[in-house]
Amino acid sequence: MSDPVDFRDNRGVGTLISDLIQQVSSLMQTEIRLLRAEMxxxxxxxxxxxxxxxxxxxxLMAALLILLQALVVALAHWVGAGWASLIVGLVVAVIGVILVKRGTSNIEPSNLTPDQTTNQLARDAAVVKEQFK
Incomplete structure (x- = not known):
């Protein structure tokens, strides 16, 4: 069973409403600061x-140039100098692919959602709703 409500608060209705408005205003300012920080x-x-x-x-552009150079050298000479360029080109291409994949995952729209602020606003709304019951 819940605790009985204590109605012995000596503040008037006007003061209670004023306090509630001030607390809601303070809460909204805090939420706005959280939203700004998170964004x-x-x-x-x-x-x-x-x-x-x-x-x-x-x-990747540099890798393409190196790979093209390697292909030309490998086909022209059929010796080791071209294969060295090919290895360098492949390594640069792998690094480029890794950077592009990491970068694109960081700029997905789902990563821009202010999750903390949304959750906090939902909790605050529940608290305010509870206060008006």
Missing amino acids: GDKLKTMLGGAVEVLAGGLL
């Missing part, structure tokens, strides 16, 4: 992902 973190992650995609793309 700042999400944007930093997105920017980092964009930089990785750019770096990966540049490395």
Whole structure:
């Protein structure tokens, strides 16, 4: 069984409503600060992902040039110099692919959702609802 409600609060209705409005206002300001901080973190992650995609793309372009050079040298001479270029090109391509995959996963829209703020707002709404029962 729940505890009995204590109705011995000496504050008037006006004071109670004023206090409630102040607390809700303070709560909303706190939630807005949380949203700003969380969105700042999400944007930093997105920017980092964009930089990785750019770096990966540049490395893939360099890999293409090296691989093309390696193919030309390998076909022209059928000796070891071309194969050395081929190995270097493949390594650069693998690094580029890894950077592009990491970067694209960081800039997915699902990573930009302010999860903490959404959860906190839902909890706050439940508390406010409970106060009006």
